[in-house]
Amino acid sequence: MALLHVNKIGLAIMATVNREKAMTQLRILFFVVLGMALFSTGRLHADADIKPILADARATLTTVAAKGFEWTTTRQLIAAAEVALAAGDKAHSLNLAKAALNEAEKSLLQANYAEAHWQDGMPF
Amino acid sequence: MRSLIVNKKTNLGFALYCLLAFSGFAGADAEQGLDYQSMVQRDINDFKAYYKTRFPKIEFSEYKNGVYAIDADSREQWLEMEDFPPYEFAVDEGEALFAVRFANGKTYADCFANGGEGIRQNYPYFDNKKGQVISLELAINDCRETNGEQPLAYKKGPMAALSAYMASTSAGNVFAVAVANKEAYQAYLEGKKFFYAKRGQLNFSCADCHMLVSGQKLRADITGPALGHPTGFPVYRGKWQEMGTLHRRYAGCNKNIRAMPLPLQGRAYRNLEYFQSVMSQGLEINGPSSRK
Numbered sequence: 001m002a003l004l005h006v007n008k009i010g011l012a013i014m015a016t017v018n019r020e021k022a023m024t025q026l027r028i029l030f031f032v033v034l035g036m037a038l039f040s041t042g043r044l045h046a047d048a049d050i051k052p053i054l055a056d057a058r059a060t061l062t063t064v065a066a067k068g069f070e071w072t073t074t075r076q077l078i079a080a081a082e083v084a085l086a087a088g089d090k091a092h093s094l095n096l097a098k099a100a101l102n103e104a105e106k107s108l109l110q111a112n113y114a115e116a117h118w119q120d121g122m123p124f
Numbered sequence: 125m126r127s128l129i130v131n132k133k134t135n136l137g138f139a140l141y142c143l144l145a146f147s148g149f150a151g152a153d154a155e156q157g158l159d160y161q162s163m164v165q166r167d168i169n170d171f172k173a174y175y176k177t178r179f180p181k182i183e184f185s186e187y188k189n190g191v192y193a194i195d196a197d198s199r200e201q202w203l204e205m206e207d208f209p210p211y212e213f214a215v216d217e218g219e220a221l222f223a224v225r226f227a228n229g230k231t232y233a234d235c236f237a238n239g240g241e242g243i244r245q246n247y248p249y250f251d252n253k254k255g256q257v258i259s260l261e262l263a264i265n266d267c268r269e270t271n272g273e274q275p276l277a278y279k280k281g282p283m284a285a286l287s288a289y290m291a292s293t294s295a296g297n298v299f300a301v302a303v304a305n306k307e308a309y310q311a312y313l314e315g316k317k318f319f320y321a322k323r324g325q326l327n328f329s330c331a332d333c334h335m336l337v338s339g340q341k342l343r344a345d346i347t348g349p350a351l352g353h354p355t356g357f358p359v360y361r362g363k364w365q366e367m368g369t370l371h372r373r374y375a376g377c378n379k380n381i382r383a384m385p386l387p388l389q390g391r392a393y394r395n396l397e398y399f400q401s402v403m404s405q406g407l408e409i410n411g412p413s414s415r416k
Contacts, residue, residue, distance in 0.1 A: 072382045073325055075384075124170050
C-alpha cells in the first residue's frame with residue numbers, strides 16, 4: 001500500500017515536470033519506428049531471410065518425421081511458404097515460413113517429451 | 125623372474141576375463157530369466173481393470189463389439205445393420221481370391237498353418253528369425269512375394285477381402301498373442317509407447333480418447349474402448365462406404381489429431397497392433413464387422 005502511494009506520487013510528479021521531455025521522447029520514438037518500418041520492409045522480406053528459415057523448418061521436420069511425430073500441417077505450411085515466395089509475396093511467405101519452423105520445433109519438443117514421459121499418459 | 129611377471133600379468137588378465145565373462149553370463153541369465161509374459165500379463169490385468177472400473181456393467185466378452193459394447197443408442201442401429209451385413213460380399217470375394225492359384229501353382233493355403241483357416245487369433249506374432257512383428261496382412265503379402273506375385277495395398281480392396289475371409293474362418297477363436305522373449309517384448313513396448321504418447325498438433329494420445337474419454341461424446345462420436353480394438357477387423361465402415369483394414373483406421377485416428385499417419389504395415393503400426401492385440405487377450409475374433 002505504501003509502495004503504491006509512492007508510485008502514484010512519483011507518476012504525478014513525472015507527469016507535470018517531464019511533460020515536455022516526454023513529448024520530445026515520443027517524437028523521437030515516432031521517427032525511430034517509422035525508420036525501422038521503412039528499413040525493414042526491404043530487409044525482412046528478402047529471399048535471403050526466408051530461405052534459411054525454410055531450410056531450418058525442413059531439416060527439423062525431417063528429424064521429427066524420423067521419430068514418427070510429424071504433424072500434418074507443417075509440410076503444408078512449408079509448401080504454402082514456397083508458393084508465396086515463388087509468387088513474389090514475400091511478406092506472406094516469411095510469415096508462413098516462420099509458422100512452419102515454429103510447428104516443426106514444437107513437434108520435435110513433443111517427440112522428445114513423449115520419449116521421456118510417455119508413461120505419464122497411462123491412466124493407472 | 126621375467127616369466128613370473130608375465131605369468132602374473134596373464135593371471136591377472138585371466139582373472140579379469142573370468143570376472144567379465146561371469147558378469148556377462150550373469151547379465152544374460154538375468155535377461156533370459158525375466159518372465160516377459162508375466163510382465164505383460166500385469167499390463168493386461170491393469171488394462172482390463174481400468175475398463176471394469178469405468179464400465180462396471182459391461183461384460184468382458186462384449187468388448188469385441190467396439191463402441192457398440194458401451195453405447196446403447198448406436199448399438200440398436202448397428203444390430204439392424206448387422207441383419208444384412210455389408211461385409212458379406214467382401215468375405216465372398218476374399219474366399220474366391222484365397223482359392224486363386226499363383227502363377228507357380230501354389231495358393232495362399234500353402235503359406236499358412238492349417239491351410240490358413242481358423243488362425244486369425246494367432247496374429248500378429250513376433251517372428252524371432254525375422255526379428256519383427258508379423259501381422260496377418262503382412263503374412264498375406266509375404267506369401268504372395270515368396271510365390272512371385274506382386275504385393276497388395278494394405279488399406280482396402282483385395283487385401284481387406286482376404287483378411288475378412290481369413291477372419292471369418294476364425295470366428296469365436298480367442299486372441300492368444302504371446303510375448304515370449306526380450307526382442308518380442310521390445311516390439312511390444314514400442315507399441316505400448318505409441319499408444320500412450322501424445323502426438324499431432326492437437327497433442328492427443330490413443331489413450332486420451334480411447335481410455336480417458338471413452339464412452340463420452342467427442343464432437344459427433346462417442347469414443348469406444350481400446351480393449352478389443354483389433355477383434356472385429358477388417359470392417360465395412362459407413363463413412364468409407366467400403367471395407368478397410370485396422371491400419372487404415374490407425375491412420376485415420378492419427379490424421380484426426382493432425383498427426384502424419386505412418387506407413388500402413390510399417391514397423392510402428394505393426395508394433396501398435398501387437399500391443400493392442402496383447403491387450404485384447406481372451407476376446408473372440410469377430411471380424412469382419414460393420415461400423416458407422
